[in-house]
Amino acid sequence: MQIKDGNFSTRASEALADASLQKSVSNLKRGFVAARARAVAALPEYEAMREAGAAIKDHTLDNLDFYLERYEREVVRQGGHVHWAADADEACRIVRQICTRAGAKSVVKGKSMVSEEIGLNEALEADGLEVVESDAGEYIVQLAKEAPSHIVMPTVHKTTDDIADLFYKHHRAHGFDERETDPAELIGQVRSILRDKYFAADIGITGANFLVAETGSNIIVTNEGNGDLTSTLARVHIVTAGIEKVVPTLNDAAVLLRLLARSALGMEITSYTTLSTGPRRPGDADGPDEYHVVLIDNGRTKMLAGTFRPMLRCIRCGACMNHCPVYMSVGGHAYGWVYPGPMGAVLTPMIAGHEKASELPHACTLNGRCQQVCPVKIPLPDLLRRLRHDQWEAGFIKSKVRWGIGLWAWLATHPALYRVSTRIGVAVLRLFGKSSGRLTRLPFAGGWTAGRDMPAPQGTTFHAAWAKRNPQR
């Protein structure tokens, strides 16, 4: 996928002015955050499970070469093929070659973030292949020629009315003549259209939530059953996966699956967890004739080698964005690429390059919520700070951003002035936040607060409180 032109600030201001986006995003906020909190509270073992999950990921990353080789050996033993792609172009070339050799005309896809990362749909369509996304959300954004705005809920920015219009326009070709607005009817149309596509598809492409070295399996989780039909009905099943997806054993995968469902959707488990291993066995009545896995590096080894290794623990649950005040205000499209929110603010500059995403590490208030909810304990704020530092050193930061940080840094290194300016700030903020303890309007900054909702400072500044408590100092 192309990185969007323009910059984060422009897209963010546009998003803030979009009322329908704001409504969807606030629904998301209520739903996901509450569901996750309930799921976590119900489980006394949760903290220990997080520790265990992070430890499994760390151990695997520390020995990634070993586990990838073992995984490859097992896939081959089960009759599958493993392909190694150093970057996006190579990955696309490999998939295109598999399609050409299979004489393929049509491709059905299950949800795969990495396939969006490498721009796979565009590459296949350029070869004249029909490519259809099967996850209802991905299908909708593909039809609308948009990008997903959330890694778990791609359509969080679209209302039912938007989707009704979209289907009315495109589904007449399939015999659906009425404009339907009932979600069940709309999904029914997708079900009926995709049913034919699954059976007609030459190639089924899915991602992988995990690759298991022990058995050579790939694991996907879905609630719809789309990825599962995609893996089963096409003649050729291709799995696209980042190299960091491998885990040692099935039991390790079980630990991470517990964290994933709770963090992504606040559920104990999704409707379907499917393990695919090699092609169909002799005598099987269904399943693909060929099974291919494309292991994709695309910047990951670079992260593996340095300070950013912890980012490769990410299991793509989306919890960090659901709890991010910046993401919640501006939505996913403002981040301009496949991965939004805090994880995207780290991954995008690391994969696509600093020069293409210099603003993202600054779209963060360093409030630390993302790290608190991350199921594999990725220190996202630290990594973002580190990126800011690296960008600063490399001179990628725009003058305005530099100026803002510069002013803050200057104030912070002049304690007296810092105290005065923050004290004035607190007094003004308290005045306007009196009634609810929550500020939604600031004087002289209507446009700014329309897009922001900030807690009113309680009490006084830290400095003042400290002085009161320790009068001798």
Added chain:
Amino acid sequence: MSESRRDDMLARIREAVGGNRRSEEDLAQLEKRLTQPSAAPRPRVSDDRLGQFIAKAEANLITVERIASLQMLVPAVRALLSQTSAPPDISVAPALEHLGWPADWHVNIGAGRRKEPMSVTMAVAGIAETGSIVMRSDPTSPTTLNFLPDVHVIVLRASDVVDYPEDAWARVRAGAPGWPRTVNIISGPSRTADVGGIIVRPAHGPKSVHLLLCHD
């Protein structure tokens, strides 16, 4: 794929993690870890394993019915069908072919069909932790029967219910010829919330999942 590209990529990964410095001892440890049971913390499962399994399955919107033996399977399926007026047209997994299906029904033995009102399949395990049902593909158990029907009827022996997925893998492995092409862990009907955040059932898979828990 070119061999050298694979080797180059692996070499870079090895370099990044210091894999070249691994001793014989380290390697032995890694091998050992691959076969060791997991010591990771898990959610507690109640002493009443079967009770928890049923409660969790029902919370996942799987309907559960107990039958005394496999001989009760055909009558149980007939009772499910009698709610509709259409003449029975179902798919049955080859594993359950021998159970004496009525001659006047249309019974497809084999893989799922594009239009599939109902399928009847056999599970290899149930998981009490989450109320999930484990399906294993093999010549007698096609994967498409788990996803194409409107109504998915699954038979599971009560004695095959285990506490955790960690306990289910051995049951998956047990059937010949070893690890299967597909394992489906099913924890409810197919659903989506991609239109307006409203939950709709079904999405691409079954609208309902009915479990026949067999006690023989």
